Amino acid sequence: xxxxxxxxxxxxxxxxxxxxxxxxxxxxxxxxxxxxxxxxxxxxxxxxxxxxxxxxxxxxxxxxxxxxxxxxxxxxxxxxxxxxxxxxxxxxxxxxxxxxxxxxxxxxxxxxxxxxxxxxxxxxxxxxxxxxxxxxxxxxxxxxxxxxxxxxxxxxxxxxxxxxxxxxxxxxxxxxxxxxxxxxxxxxxxxxxxxxxxxxxxxxxxxxxxxxxxxxxxxxxxxxxxxxxxxxxxxxxxxxxxxxxxxxxxxx
Numbered sequence: 001x002x003x004x005x006x007x008x009x010x011x012x013x014x015x016x017x018x019x020x021x022x023x024x025x026x027x028x029x030x031x032x033x034x035x036x037x038x039x040x041x042x043x044x045x046x047x048x049x050x051x052x053x054x055x056x057x058x059x060x061x062x063x064x065x066x067x068x069x070x071x072x073x074x075x076x077x078x079x080x081x082x083x084x085x086x087x088x089x090x091x092x093x094x095x096x097x098x099x100x101x102x103x104x105x106x107x108x109x110x111x112x113x114x115x116x117x118x119x120x121x122x123x124x125x126x127x128x129x130x131x132x133x134x135x136x137x138x139x140x141x142x143x144x145x146x147x148x149x150x151x152x153x154x155x156x157x158x159x160x161x162x163x164x165x166x167x168x169x170x171x172x173x174x175x176x177x178x179x180x181x182x183x184x185x186x187x188x189x190x191x192x193x194x195x196x197x198x199x200x201x202x203x204x205x206x207x208x209x210x211x212x213x214x215x216x217x218x219x220x221x222x223x224x225x226x227x228x229x230x231x232x233x234x235x236x237x238x239x240x241x242x243x244x245x246x247x248x249x250x251x252x
Contacts, residue, residue: 040110043069051079108137141166143240191252199239
């Protein structure tokens with residue numbers, strides 16, 4: 001991975017970590033060891049740091065290569081005893097995880113790929129303890145359209161906005177994207193209430209690579225700008241991704 005790609009990756013994940021950390025501190029105060037489920041957790045980009053913080057993390061991931069990388073990553077970080085993994089699809093979640101046993105569930109970059117996003121989110125809700133939290137990260141078609149336009153792919157930008165699933169063409173790697181309104185609408189039927197929404201990658205993918213390559217001050221400035229834009233509702237509509245934090249609805 002190039003220096004520019006690494007810098008962009010740090011900028012993208014920083015906003016999610018900030019929102020997630022604030023939610024844990026505010027809503028699960030004093031919990032030093034959470035039971036965490038990371039649905040579609042891949043190579044452990046979130047699972048391993050959470051384990052390093054003392055939490056117990058279960059990763060549900062269908063890709064065996066990703067799980068092998070996760071195993072190595074956890075071992076190198078010295079947290080193998082706090083990370084377990086199950087090779088399975090998100091659609092199988094309900095039959096694999098004990099109901100009501102999780103303090104925190106991550107569902108990042110998953111709902112775009114599953115056949116029934118509503119059913120998966122409902123299964124996620126079913127794994128939560130009464131005061132548990134859900135962190136969901138989804139791609140936004142408006143942000144994709146803007147990014148394709150800035151890259152010079154004007155026909156693809158128009159296609160994203162016209163396609164019912166927010167896709168720019170046959171080669172688009174994502175089966176679907178969610179506008180802010182579509183994403184928010186998934187939660188109440190699943191018995192969840194969104195309490196915070198952040199825009200992710202509002203401008204991180206749009207600035208020229210030369211701006212961030214080998215320039216720590218520029219990276220710091222871009223991080224600071226993304227942090228401000230993430231909290232600004234007017235910019236959620238054009239963010240590359242949406243980070244939604246939710247808790248269980250009373251009585252659900």
